[in-house]
Amino acid sequence: MEIIGQLLPFVFLIAIMYFVIIRPQQKEAKARKEMIEALQKGDKVVTNGGFIVVIHKVEEKFLSIKMNDDVIVKISRDAIARKYEDEA
Structure with a gap:
């Protein structure tokens, strides 16, 4: 149980990084690709x-x-x- 308590902040930090950094970049890349293909x-x-x-x-x-x-x-x-x- 102590291990879960120690790892929980790291898991939370990784989840925040995903939703703040990685996901918006993926959405922007997808929109750019669609724009380029539609030219x-x-x-x-x-x-x-x-x-x-x-x-x-x-x-x-x-x-x-x-x-x-x-x-x-x-x-x-x-x-x-x-x-x-x-x-x-």
Whole structure:
């Protein structure tokens, strides 16, 4: 019984860490994965480099993005930070 009493605070601490740190990160990663998978041609996105670009072509692991009318670049899906929402 003494062992259970001594281990109970550690178990409680691990449970708190799970609900405060690990679970929110898992939810955020899942939401990001769903957002990346839902990208379509014509969507505006922000890259990790801070560029606001338009998706030109969607491939399995890469995206072709249009930086301006003359420049199309192929990037990894991991380089997308978020979808761009007009603030106007």
